[in-house]
Amino acid sequence: MINHADILEGKNKNFRIYHNKMISNSFRPKNEIRIILMSTIGLLWFGAISLRAADRYVVEPGTPGGTDTGEFSDWTIAATQIQWAVDKALTAGDTVWVSNGVYVLTNQIVLTNNIRLRSSNGPDVTIVNGGFGAGAPGTTTNRCLYMSNAAAFVSGFTFSNGAATNKPGGGGVWMYGGTLSNCTVRDNICFTSGDPSGGGGIFARLMPGGLGGCTITACRVTGNIVTNSSNIGSGAGFGGGVYVYGLQCEVYDCLVSNNHVVGYTGNKGGGGIYAYNGARVRSSMICYNSIYSNTTINGSGGGVYLHEGDATMNSCTVTVNQAQTGGGASLKKGMVTNCLISNNYGRDQTIGAGGIYLSSHAPNYVCYAYNTTIIGNTNAGVGISSETGGGTNHMVNCTIENNTLYGVNIYGSQTSTVGIVSNCTIRGNGAGGIRCGNLKNVQIRNCLIANNTNAGDYVGLLIGSGCRTGLVSSCTIVSNVSTNYGAGLRFETTNGSDVSVSSCIIYSNGIGGTNDVFDACAPTNYNALKYSCIGTNPGFTGAGIIVADPHFKNFSGGNFRLAGNSPCVNRGFNESWMTNTVDLDRRTRVRYGTVDMGAYETIQDGTVYGFH
Numbered sequence: 001m002i003n004h005a006d007i008l009e010g011k012n013k014n015f016r017i018y019h020n021k022m023i024s025n026s027f028r029p030k031n032e033i034r035i036i037l038m039s040t041i042g043l044l045w046f047g048a049i050s051l052r053a054a055d056r057y058v059v060e061p062g063t064p065g066g067t068d069t070g071e072f073s074d075w076t077i078a079a080t081q082i083q084w085a086v087d088k089a090l091t092a093g094d095t096v097w098v099s100n101g102v103y104v105l106t107n108q109i110v111l112t113n114n115i116r117l118r119s120s121n122g123p124d125v126t127i128v129n130g131g132f133g134a135g136a137p138g139t140t141t142n143r144c145l146y147m148s149n150a151a152a153f154v155s156g157f158t159f160s161n162g163a164a165t166n167k168p169g170g171g172g173v174w175m176y177g178g179t180l181s182n183c184t185v186r187d188n189i190c191f192t193s194g195d196p197s198g199g200g201g202i203f204a205r206l207m208p209g210g211l212g213g214c215t216i217t218a219c220r221v222t223g224n225i226v227t228n229s230s231n232i233g234s235g236a237g238f239g240g241g242v243y244v245y246g247l248q249c250e251v252y253d254c255l256v257s258n259n260h261v262v263g264y265t266g267n268k269g270g271g272g273i274y275a276y277n278g279a280r281v282r283s284s285m286i287c288y289n290s291i292y293s294n295t296t297i298n299g300s301g302g303g304v305y306l307h308e309g310d311a312t313m314n315s316c317t318v319t320v321n322q323a324q325t326g327g328g329a330s331l332k333k334g335m336v337t338n339c340l341i342s343n344n345y346g347r348d349q350t351i352g353a354g355g356i357y358l359s360s361h362a363p364n365y366v367c368y369a370y371n372t373t374i375i376g377n378t379n380a381g382v383g384i385s386s387e388t389g390g391g392t393n394h395m396v397n398c399t400i401e402n403n404t405l406y407g408v409n410i411y412g413s414q415t416s417t418v419g420i421v422s423n424c425t426i427r428g429n430g431a432g433g434i435r436c437g438n439l440k441n442v443q444i445r446n447c448l449i450a451n452n453t454n455a456g457d458y459v460g461l462l463i464g465s466g467c468r469t470g471l472v473s474s475c476t477i478v479s480n481v482s483t484n485y486g487a488g489l490r491f492e493t494t495n496g497s498d499v500s501v502s503s504c505i506i507y508s509n510g511i512g513g514t515n516d517v518f519d520a521c522a523p524t525n526y527n528a529l530k531y532s533c534i535g536t537n538p539g540f541t542g543a544g545i546i547v548a549d550p551h552f553k554n555f556s557g558g559n560f561r562l563a564g565n566s567p568c569v570n571r572g573f574n575e576s577w578m579t580n581t582v583d584l585d586r587r588t589r590v591r592y593g594t595v596d597m598g599a600y601e602t603i604q605d606g607t608v609y610g611f612h
Contacts, residue, residue, distance in 0.1 A: 053093035060101025119156030130162030150177035150212025170203030199243030200224030214249035239274030247278035270305035277309035290322040306334030326357030353383030360391025458490035486518035491525035503572030505598040531573035568597035
């Protein structure tokens with residue numbers, strides 16, 4: 001019989017199959033030679049004759065049958081070092097299988113091909129140890145894994161005791177593309193000295209000019225650190241757990257916990273995750289991460305820091321993290337949607353926040369928090385700042401409640417920055433609902449500000465001394481309790497002509513419900529309030545003010561929608577922003593020609609709806 005593989009290798013040159021007979025080359029027509037060659041090429045092209053993906057095997061050093069030579073094509077002749085088997089996996093789709101054990105490295109594993117590196121039984125029993133000892137100097141790199149192929153796939157390992165001293169970082173894993181799945185990355189460290197870098201556990205980005213993506217999924221990233229070698233000094237460090245960079249890179253369905261950025265006087269952010277230049281964080285739990293200098297809580301974004309390029313976080317829980325500003329999350333440019341941000345700590349009470357901090361970093365930058373719950377954080381729930389100038393900060397469709405200080409703290413001196421709080425419920429906070437310190441351009445619309453408490457000068461809404469170009473529209477400010485004047489709405493601004501409060505209900509605030517509105521600069525702001533319903537009126541003279549019971553549907557039960565007999569129905573003032581927008585219930589904002597006062601539009605009894 002003729003061996004077809006030998007024919008392809010040039011053996012058995014004197015024979016071929018012709019009409020089911022074996023004949024010598026001396027009888028071969030030239031045209032038939034050409035036909036056979038073309039047929040063989042066709043078979044190769046369509047895969048009939050091809051190289052198959054192969055499996056390679058690795059066992060723990062000392063295992064009987066383990067070897068350091070050969071093809072490692074069976075468990076009985078398996079490699080005892082992971083890198084040896086990886087080097088033999090040259091065909092796209094090859095799989096390297098690694099058995100249970102602890103694999104202590106002398107050099108990082110380098111994976112550059114389109115292959116799969118998998119453990120047999122998961123990360124709990126398959127440990128890759130970078131060999132970096134506790135207390136060792138930050139002078140050498142003991143990283144566990146470097147991967148640089150967008151189609152590579154690594155699954156089922158624990159990567160621990162790795163270290164990185166070179167930029168960009170990645171103490172445990174450095175990814176330039178590919179997928180890391182079902183792995184534990186723990187107790188690794190990244191040392192930096194001056195240049196921004198990080199990723200104590202993982203540094204991930206797509207290789208410059210590369211295709212594909214970079215994905216971290218179903219992983220546990222815990223106990224990792226970004227620091228500088230002296231622990232106290234200059235420099236910048238980011239991403240105690242993960243530093244993820246680029247539009248095609250994401251962290252998905254992961255647990256990121258107990259990671260830290262420590263030891264800096266320079267910039268630092270993202271105790272858990274630092275997402276840069278369009279990177280995405282989705283469906284993950286980010287908890288117990290922190291940033292501090294020596295022993296002082298410091299930095300921004302204890303849980304997550306979104307920076308540049310519209311980085312996003314979606315459907316995540318961010319809880320029990322710590323930083324100076326944005327204990328849970330901090331944004332310089334990016335978007336947070338459908339998240340729970342709870343029980344975080346922000347040390348800075350002036351401009352920071354325990355929950356989420358929005359500070360659009362430059363002109364044309366936008367920070368956006370949408371449909372997110374910010375609850376139970378220490379100090380302010382939300383901080384909105386314009387200290388760096390430019391851009392717009394949005395809080396939309398959010399619930400902000402039971403934070404220990406302000407619900408929303410709006411602060412900054414830049415006239416080019418816009419702060420927008422729209423369609424939010426701000427309830428039960430410990431030192432007031434919304435505090436507008438001195439932001440020059442603020443817009444608050446369709447918000448319920450209720451049941452907040454404060455022992456100081458205000459509780460519901462403060463229009464601070466430096467505020468100007470402020471617009472407050474269609475808000476319900478009710479049942480806030482303060483021991484001083486301005487339990488509902490307090491004006492301290494001296495720029496009354498630049499501030500407008502319109503179409504609002506401000507009712508039953510203060511002890512006994514007798515302290516709804518107050519102008520600390522009277523009569524500067526007496527005309528700033530208009531087309532609104534207030535329970536008490538100490539001197540305000542704006543157009544369209546009514547002093548009356550607004551007739552809520554269930555005041556004692558906390559339902560502050562309007563009853564059909566409310567004097568506030570169709571008594572507000574239509575403004576341009578109301579066109580094609582919705583109220584706090586996400587229903588048409590102007591329903592019967594003129595907007596209602598307060599955060600909710602009334603649907604009249606007997607209304608018939610048509611569906612098309």
